Amino acid sequence: MCGIVGYIGYKNAKEILLEGLKSLSYRGYDSSGIALKEESSLLIVKSEGKLENLEAKIASFSIIPTLVTDLTSTNFNREVNARGQELLDKSTCGIGHTRWATHGKPNFTNSHPHQDEVGNIAIVHNGIIKNFFDLKAKLEDEGFVFKTETDTEVVAQLIYKFKLQGKDLKSALREALKLVDGSYAIAVIAKDDDKIYLAKNQSPLIIGIGDKENYIASDSSTVVQYTNKILRLKDKQIAVLSANDVIVEDLEGNSVAIQIIHSTQTASIMEKGQYKHFLEKEIHEQPTVISKMIADAFVDETINEFKQLDFSFKDISKITFVACGSAYHAALVGKNIIEHWAKIPVDVAIASEFCSKPALVSKTDLVIGISQSGETADTLAAIKNAKSANAKIMAITNKNDSAIFDLCKPNNYVTPAGIEVSVASTKAFTSQVLAMYLLAMKICQDKKLNFDFQSNIYELRALPIIIGECIERENQYKSQMIKYSNYRDFLFLSRGVNYPIALEGALKLKELSYIHATGYPSGEMKHGPIAILDSTVPVLNIAISGKTEFEQTIYKKTLSNAEEAKARMSPSIVIACDSDENVENLFDEVIRIPDVSQIFSPIVATIPLQFLAYFIAENLGKDVDQPRNLAKSVTVE
Numbered sequence: 001m002c003g004i005v006g007y008i009g010y011k012n013a014k015e016i017l018l019e020g021l022k023s024l025s026y027r028g029y030d031s032s033g034i035a036l037k038e039e040s041s042l043l044i045v046k047s048e049g050k051l052e053n054l055e056a057k058i059a060s061f062s063i064i065p066t067l068v069t070d071l072t073s074t075n076f077n078r079e080v081n082a083r084g085q086e087l088l089d090k091s092t093c094g095i096g097h098t099r100w101a102t103h104g105k106p107n108f109t110n111s112h113p114h115q116d117e118v119g120n121i122a123i124v125h126n127g128i129i130k131n132f133f134d135l136k137a138k139l140e141d142e143g144f145v146f147k148t149e150t151d152t153e154v155v156a157q158l159i160y161k162f163k164l165q166g167k168d169l170k171s172a173l174r175e176a177l178k179l180v181d182g183s184y185a186i187a188v189i190a191k192d193d194d195k196i197y198l199a200k201n202q203s204p205l206i207i208g209i210g211d212k213e214n215y216i217a218s219d220s221s222t223v224v225q226y227t228n229k230i231l232r233l234k235d236k237q238i239a240v241l242s243a244n245d246v247i248v249e250d251l252e253g254n255s256v257a258i259q260i261i262h263s264t265q266t267a268s269i270m271e272k273g274q275y276k277h278f279l280e281k282e283i284h285e286q287p288t289v290i291s292k293m294i295a296d297a298f299v300d301e302t303i304n305e306f307k308q309l310d311f312s313f314k315d316i317s318k319i320t321f322v323a324c325g326s327a328y329h330a331a332l333v334g335k336n337i338i339e340h341w342a343k344i345p346v347d348v349a350i351a352s353e354f355c356s357k358p359a360l361v362s363k364t365d366l367v368i369g370i371s372q373s374g375e376t377a378d379t380l381a382a383i384k385n386a387k388s389a390n391a392k393i394m395a396i397t398n399k400n401d402s403a404i405f406d407l408c409k410p411n412n413y414v415t416p417a418g419i420e421v422s423v424a425s426t427k428a429f430t431s432q433v434l435a436m437y438l439l440a441m442k443i444c445q446d447k448k449l450n451f452d453f454q455s456n457i458y459e460l461r462a463l464p465i466i467i468g469e470c471i472e473r474e475n476q477y478k479s480q481m482i483k484y485s486n487y488r489d490f491l492f493l494s495r496g497v498n499y500p501i502a503l504e505g506a507l508k509l510k511e512l513s514y515i516h517a518t519g520y521p522s523g524e525m526k527h528g529p530i531a532i533l534d535s536t537v538p539v540l541n542i543a544i545s546g547k548t549e550f551e552q553t554i555y556k557k558t559l560s561n562a563e564e565a566k567a568r569m570s571p572s573i574v575i576a577c578d579s580d581e582n583v584e585n586l587f588d589e590v591i592r593i594p595d596v597s598q599i600f601s602p603i604v605a606t607i608p609l610q611f612l613a614y615f616i617a618e619n620l621g622k623d624v625d626q627p628r629n630l631a632k633s634v635t636v637e
């Protein structure tokens with residue numbers, strides 16, 4: 001997803017902007033740029049590709065000078081260059097952008113910042129202007145000249161148009177946004193103005209409040225190294241920043257009281273430490289995260305979470321989860337656990353599909369959005385649809401300064417996973433899965449169901465140790481897993497509570513190694529997918545033996561489905577517990593996890609699947625923390 005940064009204060013803006021863009025790079029991008037202002041001059045430096053290319057352009061500016069630093073241009077002018085170098089060294093006000101292309105190819109011309117046609121303003125934007133074709137056509141009919149394919153340039157030209165009518169920059173921006181239909185997080189600076197202007201609608205934009213300085217970013221992880229005083233702009237708000245002041249207004253020009261929160265995030269989380277990748281680091285953080293969640297969750301044998309909800313589960317007839325990607329898989333585990341323990345019917349909808357039909361929910365329905373970032377546009381839209389249909393809404397998210405958190409107040413549960421930098425979700429996913437168990441126990445408690453809290457809390461409390469033991473097998477797993485690096489197709493199978501983990505394992509392998517992988521219910525494999533099986537398609541099965549007769553039946557059927565696949569010459573892999581003696585002769589590869597009961601096994605079974613995707617991707621030389629085409633937070637529908 002695109003990332004925005006900005007700074008106004010007394011320090012060198014270029015350094016702060018570049019640092020900020022690096023901290024946002026995990027969101028995924030294909031070009032980047034900065035705009036600096038000093039007195040009545042603007043300097044724009046931008047580049048296609050990775051941030052290293054932008055830094056190289058900046059470093060080479062004094063040797064190969066151009067104002068808009070397209071190194072192919074012949075626009076050489078010694079005075080301009082000297083002024084440009086001065087801005088790089090002296091400017092204390094600027095904005096920056098990492099672009100994840102939505103409209104217009106990922107190239108130099110379409111990279112941000114963009115300008116109006118006379119080059120008086122510089123603008124960066126995250127979001128999608130849905131009506132930009134119409135707006136652009138009208139402006140072209142009025143004689144305005146465009147240089148790029150982007151929707152962002154339309155906003156720059158609209159500002160220019162309203163400034164030509166005599167409006168100041170704030171009013172011109174406000175009038176421009178009244179014509180815009182779509183999502184935006186915008187920052188604007190101008191040659192003839194010494195402030196930074198912001199506007200926000202649906203795409204996240206935060207302000208870090210400093211001492212005689214203010215910071216701008218798409219998410220708080222970028223500014224926590226400077227300040228933990230965070231102001232989150234809300235939809236349809238405009239802000240005007242100077243070094244000492246922040247003014248916030250709505251689109252009608254009414255001033256809005258600002259609400260500063262103190263972020264709990266720490267800058268150290270943005271460091272890899274002794275790990276080669278953030279992904280490896282975040283896999284290793286899981287025992288600590290799970291341990292913290294469980295430690296905070298109980299007082300004696302009662303649930304100590306979800307106390308601030310403005311409803312009781314006694315009044316809920318059905319729960320519907322809405323989520324995307326890994327969060328959707330966590331919701332599927334939730335369905336299994338909540339229906340099994342709390343006897344409430346649970347639907348699980350892919351958020352974008354939930355929005356593809358009228359929401360069939362009402363006031364006794366609870367719709368729960370699960371989202372690590374709290375900014376996923378599909379999930380945000382689904383929760384809004386549910387709210388409009390009078391359902392109660394709730395969120396399970398990793399960010400207490402997010403749009404979904406704000407929308408669902410006070411019905412939030414915030415996982416303590418902390419910032420997850422790697423695009424592939426690991427600690428956020430397992431903490432979402434654990435939240436499902438806690439939620440199920442809360443419902444049992446609210447509804448005074450006959451539920452064995454004592455033994456289940458005991459098993460939960462053992463999980464961090466079991467997960468830690470699993471992670472310690474990293475080197476053993478690596479030796480078992482990298483031999484599968486060169487297959488082009490994978491099938492992941494399981495049943496019951498681990499079927500969602502088969503889906504998650506397939507997603508991890510796909511998004512990290514770019515190998516085609518599909519997750520399927522074991523019992524469904526013979527209804528079609530079995531046709532693809534041969535010696536070139538490994539099948540990975542999750543088969544966890546059970547304590548009850550019901551669980552044992554699931555386990556035995558999973559094994560028999562695995563044998564059906566093996567009979568088609570597929571390389572057969574199984575994730576099974578240490579004490580399981582049935583699997584050694586059934587599979588080509590047995591990946592062992594510490595003994596855990598079937599119902600609590602999803603989190604544990606996820607760990608080797610995370611390692612499988614990680615080791616294969618690393619072995620194939622893929623960009624482990626920022627896989628191609630992916631964004632950490634998908635803030636467009």
Ligand code: AGP
Nearest residue numbers: 325326327371372373376424425
């Ligand atoms: C997970 O590995 C993926 N990167 C992706 O599927 C992610 O889970 C999905 O985009 C949802 O993100 P969210 O939890 O921030 O809403």
